[in-house]
Amino acid sequence: xxxxxxxxxxxxxxxxxxxxxxxxxxxxxxxxxxxxxxxxxxxxxxxxxxxxxxxxxxxxxxxxxxxxxxxxxxxxxxxxxxxxxxxxxxxxxxxxxxxxxxxxxxxxxxxxxxxxxxxxxxxxxxxxxxxxxxxxxxxxxxxxxxxxxxxxxxxxxxxxxxxxxxx
Numbered sequence: 001x002x003x004x005x006x007x008x009x010x011x012x013x014x015x016x017x018x019x020x021x022x023x024x025x026x027x028x029x030x031x032x033x034x035x036x037x038x039x040x041x042x043x044x045x046x047x048x049x050x051x052x053x054x055x056x057x058x059x060x061x062x063x064x065x066x067x068x069x070x071x072x073x074x075x076x077x078x079x080x081x082x083x084x085x086x087x088x089x090x091x092x093x094x095x096x097x098x099x100x101x102x103x104x105x106x107x108x109x110x111x112x113x114x115x116x117x118x119x120x121x122x123x124x125x126x127x128x129x130x131x132x133x134x135x136x137x138x139x140x141x142x143x144x145x146x147x148x149x150x151x152x153x154x155x156x157x158x159x160x161x162x163x164x165x166x167x
Contacts, residue, residue, distance in 0.1 A: 042085050045106070049078050052109070070112050077108040097125055100136060111141075118142040 055063050056071055066074075084102050088094065094102065100123045107121050123138040139147070 040091075042088050042091060045081070046085055049081055049109070052113075053078055066112070070115075074109050074112045077105045077112075080105045081109075096134075096136070100125055118145075 053075070055061075056066070056074060059066070059071075081102065084094070084098060084105070091099065091102075104122055118141050121138050121140055122144060123136055125134050126137050127134040
């Protein structure tokens with residue numbers, strides 16, 4: 001499969017990279033059908049992110065369209081990626097929480113590149129009350145916002161259920 005712009009190619013690589021962060025945490029996934037190899041190693045993820053950082057700093061071509069706010073957002077996410085992967089040689093060295101954090105940071109970069117933040121997935125690990133079992137829960141930014149708004153409306157519509165003094 002050929003892509004028209006290097007930006008689209010980079011977005012596909014980042015999409016694959018965010019999934020690679022969970023490779024050891026979930027069932028194995030088959031290799032992508034395209035000729036583009038998914039970055040499955042720490043070295044691949046770091047090379048992709050360093051290459052992107054270099055192009056963002058030059059701000060030429062496809063990367064000239066990003067404003068300062070978008071650049072800073074991507075750089076903050078990349079800084080978290082670089083910090084998480086410092087001294088790491090395999091994704092297997094990361095614990096489940098770190099894998100979730102890595103995936104979230106990669107997805108944040110991807111969302112800014114694609115200018116589609118509402119569809120960015122945010123994941124976290126939650127433990128059910130009364131159980132030691134934990135599970136990964138993911139939802140989009142738009143879903144989180146809708147859930148928060150629904151909870152706020154519920155509280156406003158039924159104040160008798162929520163004591164303001166915390167009791």
